[in-house]
Amino acid sequence: GAGVSQSPSNKVTEKGKDVELRCDPISGHTALYWYRQSLGQGLEFLIYFQGNSAPDKSGLPSDRFSAERTGGSVSTLTIQRTQQEDSAVYLCASSWGVNTGELFFGEGSRLTVL
Amino acid sequence: AQTVTQSQPEMSVQEAETVTLSCTYDTSESDYYLFWYKQPPSRQMILVIRQEAYKQQNATENRFSVNFQKAAKSFSLKISDSQLGDAAMYFCAYRLYNQGGKLIFGQGTELSVKP
Numbered sequence: 001g002a003g004v005s006q007s008p009s010n011k012v013t014e015k016g017k018d019v020e021l022r023c024d025p026i027s028g029h030t031a032l033y034w035y036r037q038s039l040g041q042g043l044e045f046l047i048y049f050q051g052n053s054a055p056d057k058s059g060l061p062s063d064r065f066s067a068e069r070t071g072g073s074v075s076t077l078t079i080q081r082t083q084q085e086d087s088a089v090y091l092c093a094s095s096w097g098v099n100t101g102e103l104f105f106g107e108g109s110r111l112t113v114l
Numbered sequence: 115a116q117t118v119t120q121s122q123p124e125m126s127v128q129e130a131e132t133v134t135l136s137c138t139y140d141t142s143e144s145d146y147y148l149f150w151y152k153q154p155p156s157r158q159m160i161l162v163i164r165q166e167a168y169k170q171q172n173a174t175e176n177r178f179s180v181n182f183q184k185a186a187k188s189f190s191l192k193i194s195d196s197q198l199g200d201a202a203m204y205f206c207a208y209r210l211y212n213q214g215g216k217l218i219f220g221q222g223t224e225l226s227v228k229p
Contacts, residue, residue: 031214031215033215033216035217040221041221041222042118042205042219042220042221042222043159043205043207043217043219044219045216045217045218048214048215048216050214056214056216059216089157091157091159093159093215095215098214098215099211099212099213099214102161102164103159103161103215103217105158105159105160106158107156107157107158108157108158110157
């Protein structure tokens with residue numbers, strides 16, 4: 001596609017439910033990144049992929065968070081047993097390579113946990 | 115650990131005037147990049163300008179320029195001839211030269227532009 005596409009744009013869920021957030025990167029971009037932006041805060045790194053592998057998962061806040069990428073393209077961020085503190089905007093970005101090039105961001109998925 | 119600090123939560127500028135947003139960072143590394151990103155209400159982060167730490171010359175992009183002071187670990191953004199479309203959140207960010215897209219962001223500065 002022309003840009004990084006994320007879905008859903010907004011998601012409201014009940015505490016304890018599982019959610020999946022999807023990211024479709026720019027075609028040809030090998031690197032993909034997930035960031036979290038809590039209300040009034042800067043962006044917090046979660047995980048990045050080079051191809052289908054995730055060399056750095058250091059930012060995932062707990063084992064309730066996981067992510068995968070298939071076919072070197074679409075990525076899914078899954079949050080299990082959601083908690084209210086998981087409420088945030090989850091931003092995805094992609095780039096041509098890990099150490100080269102500009103990061104192109106999507107418009108994010110706003111998650112609200114009631 | 116590397117940190118990025120933006121000490122101005124909010125700034126305001128008159129249209130056509132100049133405004134400077136401040137950013138300081140803390141690192142013991144010598145090879146890194148610094149960035150300014152703009153985030154309008156659409157939430158999409160847009161790269162405004164980038165600076166390689168090894169370059170002494172300050173980066174410029176049209177109306178946007180930086181004042182990079184490596185010894186002081188300071189990286190301010192100057193917006194000249196401010197336009198209404200410049201109103202947004204601005205984030206300063208840092209990454210190590212060999213650490214891919216693992217950006218470390220400041221808390222952001224919300225810029226408003228008065229007509």
